[in-house]
Amino acid sequence: MANFFIEVIVPVPLPKLFTYSVGEELQHQVSIGKRVLVPFGNQKLYAAVVYGTDTATPEGYNAKSIISVLDEVPVVTEKQLSLWKWIQNYYLCNPGDVMQAALPAALKLSSETKIILNPEAELHNAMLTDDEFLVVEALHSVKSLTLKEISKILDRKHVFPVVKSLLRKNITLSVEDVKEDFKIPLVHYVKLSAKTEDAGFMKKEFDKLEKKAPRQLDIMMQMMMMCQQFPEGKVPQRELLKKSGSNSAALQQLVKKNLLEIFLEKEIERVKTNNEDFFTLNAAQQQALNHIQEGFSSKKVGLLHGVTSSGKTEVYIRLIDECMKKGKQALYLLPEIALTTQMIHRLEKHFGERLLVYHSRFTDNERATTWTKLLDASTTDKPFLVLGARSSVFLPFNNLGLVIVDEEHETSYKQFDPAPRYHARDTAIVLASLFDADVLLGSATPSIESYYNALTGKYFLAELFARHADIAPPSIQLVNIKELTLRRQMKSHFSPLLIQSMQEEMNNGKQVILFQNRRGYAPVIQCHHCNWIPHCTNCDVALTYYKRADILRCHYCGYSTQIPKKCPSCGDTDLRQYGFGTEKIEDELQIFFPDKKIARLDLDSTRGKNSYKEIIYRFETRETDILVGTQMVTKGLDFDNVSLVGILNADNLINFPDFRAFERSFQMLLQVSGRAGRKDKQGKVIIQTYNPSHSILEFVVNNDYKAFIDFELAERQKFHYPPYYRLTEIILKGRQAETTEAAARLLAAELRKYFPDTMGPVAPVVARIKNFYLRTIMVKNSKKISNSRTRAAMQSAFEKYRLSEKSKGILVHIDVDPV
Ligand SMILES: [Zn+2]
Ligand SMILES: [Zn+2]
Structure with missing residues (x-):
């Protein structure tokens, strides 16, 4: 038999597939989607995924041979490989990047992989082969082993099958699994x-x-x-x-x-029931459900615009149930932070063991188990519902019928680092199209893109505006803090109305949430004499003052330093604090409400293990009276005893220098307002601002999404932004400002040949981070040009750029559809 070549994906960041030859004895075992063990570069070994099997004989070099075939059946389906290819083309990244993101670590072995014993393994009833026994014995004395070390122990070159088997039996974990903050809840x-x-x-x-x-x-x-x-x-x-x-x-x-x-x-797994008798939908829910079902008869994608507390989840459950009754799988996507135990229990009640949960807080081993269950599902007719965060779009579905993307406006659906910088909502729509499955996007504040698609008829639109019978929408009041400041009526950062309302609500045993979108104590320290401001030594950004730790800290790199006794520039000792963050609010509240318990929810207060859970738990059980937080308080949390939400300064949201600032502030303000008043009583929202006549605030007060959309779409069209234009942001990072600038100019010039609407390069607001100088280029192009033509043009611009000496040593990140 002649030599036979295959194309494989190796999990390395290089823009190509690799060709290997397959010896005669392995040829009948190789097929697309199986993993094969390949030598790579200098003595490295990788488990690579077979992408193509009828590859032509490579010219000009001798392809290396694969060492072995690791799987009896493919672990990646052909549909998954099509999705990987789409991601690679659309988001302009390497095939290896997609493989890295898609496969759980347990399926990504390499000679560098380290394994440890699974502390939860039940060794006494495990059936071990002699080789496995030797490895386990060694792990008892040395904690962790690399595959190279194992091959010494077993005196054998190829130990992947042994390691694979130990991982599958849950006896060992690969070290990538053991996440810093992982703890069994x-x-x-x-x-x-x-x-x-x-x-x-x-x-x-x-x-x-x-x-x-x-x-x-x-x-x-x-x-x-x-x-x-x-x-x-x-x-x-x-x-x-x-x-x-x-x-x-x-x-x-x-x-x-x-x-x-x-x-x-x-946490005890409660008795899993498969509850067939459903709650009854109210009239509005039933109407929305009918509308959605009708919508799917002509369109594959729909948008459900439903206000907070309108009961979207019940509608989803009905749709999922129907889909599964037809024997098809369903995928329910949620942003990581909204994926709570509460939600899992709710779905478990209906779908019992057919529910699979997939998110990053699970160990990789558990994730690999879910992966295998779905792969095995192709041989049974038992449909699964997968509830998961962003990365569950990578699972091996074989019979997908429905995808729900809840909170579709959430920016956390977009992966930022590392590549692939994919958007899970958009990827899910492509995934669904591979199966001809239906997709329902849902939100109380839909993204501009999705709503535009509904307006133009690409998606159908269903609405659900009636709240559950006993829940009234919150009353929203604006407070003009400019006026109050002039009249000297502000009590520090609080208006008299806010303080008074807080007092009233807490007297009635209710709780309060305060929202401030800055952490730390004071965002700026400035010399009153010469205006000197302390900056980070590694980044071009002012340092934030933390009072409790009494330090200045950088939010980009973590650098911290003591606050100087006097101004290093002029020697004056009058250093003043400007602005306020969550830490300061927490401090000041203690003065106004000395007998109340106050907690803070932001990136700083949730660093420790389980601290996020603790803070939420204390608030939920009413141990805490006031919760102060950044946008973390707006996400996926339901507290039924909160009757007042205060927003301390709406202006720093609205005035953020980004074309999406209005959209984000509108969404955030409405979402945070939704936290107020769940049952039996109308909640109150107080928004403090210097500019109460701003249109965005007017839309928020009137809860007028449609007026907001009209306003915002007109702006976007006028200034050539999405959804009318497609954006690709290119970030260049270099060790020197001059060389980074030169490379960026060259790349922008190449891009401009194809895309006249290219902007930049510009230095971003923070132009140096961790001693890397940054330049950004924004490519805008009309949606009239097809995707494939756009990608091809971009790729050739990059190829020309890479030929130049100027591109050497400069890192380039490509972010398609940045959010
Ligand atoms: Zn000074
Ligand atoms: Zn820094």
């Missing part, structure tokens, strides 16, 4: 103490509670009921407090009295 549970079995003791304690502590009594009564419903009488603390409407302080008292015990435990 623990939950607080409450149990009746052993003493409560003593009837005399119980009677005595209950009598006391009845007289002195009615709140604690409520908890006990609730507990007695709930413990019947949970296995071993372990009731999740969160649910107990919610049902009894009480707080954790009262609960702690009961622990002290020896009535209850609280303990941390792995």
Whole structure:
């Protein structure tokens, strides 16, 4: 038999596929989508994915041979490979980049891979081969091993099959899996103490509670009921407090009295039911559902514009159920942060074991398991529902019928670093088209792009504007802080109305959320005499002052330094703080509300393990009265006791120098307003601003999405921005300002030959980050030119640029459709 060549994807950032030869004994094993072990460069080995099998004999060089075939059946489907190819072409990245992003680490072995023992493995009942046993023994003494080391231990060159088998049996983990912040989520549970079995003791304690502590009594009564419903009488603390409407302080008292015990435990998988009897949809939901079903009869993609609390999820569940009844798979995409346990439970109730969850907080091993389950699904007729974040578009579906993209406006659907810089919503639409599946995008504040597609008839539009019966939309009030400042009526950063409303709501036992889009204490320190401002030594940006740590810190690189005693430029000691961040708000609130508990939710306060969960948990259980935060408080959180949301300064959102600033502020302000007043009472929103007549604020107050869209589309059309024009941002990074500038000019000139509307190069607002000088080029092109022609033109501009000496040593990032 003649020599036979294949094309493979190697997970390296190079813009090509690689050709290898296959020896006669392996030829019958090779097929598209299987992994093969290949030698690469200097003594490296990689598991590469077979992309093509009828490759022509390479000319001008001798192709190396593959070493072995790792899989019996393909681990990547042909549909996935088509999607990878689309991503590579559309987002202008390398095939290896897409493979890196798409495959879970357990499927991405290389000679550099390190493995460790899985701390949760049950070794005593595992069936190990002799080789596997030797590796496990070695791991008991040395913690981690590279594949090279394993090959020494086994005295054999090719150890991939052994390692693959250990990973599949969950006995080892590959080190990439072990994420810094990964921890099995623990939950607080409450149990009746052993003493409560003593009837005399119980009677005595209950009598006391009845007289002195009615709140604690409520908890006990609730507990007695709930413990019947949970296995071993372990009731999740969160649910107990919610049902009894009480707080954790009262609960702690009961622990002290020896009535209850609280303990941390792995979240119990509740009895999985496959609940066929559905809640009934209200009239508005039913109408939206009908509309959507009708829409799918003529269009493949629809947009559901539904206000907060209108019950979009119930509509999704109906659609998913129908899809699965037809024997097809469904994908439900959510932004990472909105993918909560609450949501998982809700879907589990309906779909039981057919629900698969996929997100980055899982270990890679768990992700690989989901991958395999879906691959195996091709041989059964059991349809799965996948609930997942961005990266679940890469899973091996084989019979996809429906994709839901909830919160479709969320920018976190776009991957920024590393390449591929793909948008999960747009990728999901392409994925669905490979299966001829339906796609429903949903949002309370749809992105301009999606709404435009609905207006122009590319998508159908369904609306759901009626809220659940007992929920009224919040009342939104603007406060003119310019006027109040002139009249000297501001109390620090708070208007009298805000302070007064906070007091009132908290007197009624309600909670408050305050939103400020800057972290730290003061964003700027300035010398009052000469206007000197401290800057980062590695980046061109002013340092932020942190009071508690008493340091100045850079938000881009983390550099920190002491605040100088006097101005290094003129020697004056009058250094003043300007602006305010979340830390300062937290501090000042303590002065106005000394007896209230205040917490802060931002990037700084959530750095530690589990701290995000802790902060949310304390607020949910009403231990905290006021939550101050950045946009983190706007995402996917439902607190039913919050009746007031205050926005301290709307102007720094609106005035942000980006063409999307209006869209982002409109979305953010409406989303944060949606946090106020969930049940039984109309919530209040107070927006402080220097410019209350700004059109964006008017749209927010009137909750008028359509007026906003008209206004914004006119602007976009006038200034040649999306959705009328397509943008590609190119970022060049270099060690010297001059060489970076020269390279950027050259590249811009090449691009301009094809795209006359190319802007730049310009130095961005922060022109140096971590000692890399930055230049950006923005390519604008009309949507009338086809995608493939655009890509081809761009590729040839890049090829010419790379021929020049000026391009050497300069990093280039390409971001197609930047958000
Ligand atoms: Zn000075
Ligand atoms: Zn810096």
